[in-house]
Amino acid sequence: MAKNPNQKLKLLYLCKILLQKTDEGHKLSMDELLSALSRCGIEAERKSIYSDIAALQDFGLDVMLQRGPNGGYYIASRDFELPELKLLVDAIQCSRFITEKKSNELIKKIEALASEPQARALQRQVYVSDRVKTMNESIYYNIDTLHTAVSAGVQITFQYFEWALDFSSTQRIRKRYRKDGALYQVSPWALTWDDENYYLVAYDHLSDSIRHYRVDKMEHISLTDKLREGRRLFQDRFNIAAYSRKVFGMFSGEEKTVRLRCENRFIGVLRDRFGAELMVQKADEAHFFIRVDVAVSPQFFSWVFGLGGAVQIVEPEEVRAAFQHQLQAMLE
Known part of the structure; x- marks a missing residue:
């Protein structure tokens, strides 16, 4: 009797079934594995599946067997854990430079890295259509070209x-x-x-x-x-990181070293903005001084204003005067 040509693909289909259908919370019994292979056009015996699973384990696939009620074979670990995939999905959702269409395509590919039950958990946190997204579909390819x-x-x-x-x-x-x-x-x-x-x-x-x-x-x-x-x-x-820190909102301006007087409770805000290597000098019990390099622009002044007086520009005098001029213009 001629051998079914699909038999050559048995090991590959078995690997695919285990990756798609199983995880620690979802296991397949031997009978369920045989049925899944049958739906792929492959008839197999139990003995051959035992040796195939052993071959997959030798190859490095983390296939485990849980015995007893509700037991079965499952993939115990993957290249990406579910929390890591959720992190990637969140990053894509929050990225305005990725269009809604491309976001959905990327998330679909990320789902393929998980089992189908895990992919459904990822789908429940997808709200791409409600985010502000760029309309330039070509950006994805522009980045690659650049x-x-x-x-x-x-x-x-x-x-x-x-x-x-x-x-x-x-x-x-x-x-x-x-x-x-x-x-x-x-x-x-x-x-x-x-x-x-x-x-x-x-x-x-x-x-x-x-x-x-x-x-x-x-x-x-x-x-x-x-x-x-x-x-x-x-x-x-x-230094690209330093460049990004001093160019507020990526709006260019004349680069200056400014001295700021800040409330102590805002040290975290200053550290997040300018990095961990701040040179801090005590001003009094409630304030400190720092010197930072910034591109002086309306966006820098807006950042200072948004801190509600907790950060004050001390020097140079021309930057203080420019800040006061912008405040006066806003009042008018």
Whole structure:
């Protein structure tokens, strides 16, 4: 009698069934395994399943057998535990730079890393449609292109846009390209994630300075055959984490060293903002001084204002005056 060609796939199907259907809370008996294989077009004997499971165990699959009532075979451990998968799902949900469509696709792939019962637990915490998401579907591929450019060490060109109001059009919120649609050409050095958005940190040849660009507002990115420039600005002294800390909301401004007077109870807020290596000096029993490098911008002033007077700008005087000027302008 001819052998069923599906028999060659028996071990693979058995592995798939165990990974999809079982976990510590969900086990399959020998009869249930045989039935599942039968639905895949594979007839098998108990003895062969015992040897197949032993082969899977030798291969490294953590297949366990629980004897007794409600017992059976199950996968005891996986590359990702359920709490780790939930963490990944949460990160995707909270990421504004990933579109709703791409979020759902990624979460579906994450579910495949768990058993089907565990995947249903992941589905119960998915609320992607209620989150604010970018509308630029191409960002997922833009990031990959930019990583390639950084690794290859070449310059890129792209168009950069912003959202603008146009009440004369039926589509009132529309794209408006910077520089009238002319191409930007920069040397990419790093990608950073700040305030739920991805940014490219690059050297701008025209201004001879470090600039950053929101990746979801970049279009038609192309790699060139020109080697990137700006090494003198990025070598040794440049730290992407420090750059993100001092550029508030990724809004550029003139970089200054400012001295702040802060209430002691806000040390955690300052540590979260500027990192653990703060140089703290006692001011009095209730306050301390710190010096930090910041890009002075309206966003920096908004951060200071939002702390309700608990943080005060002491010096330099021109930064204090600029802060007072912005407060007066808001009052007016």
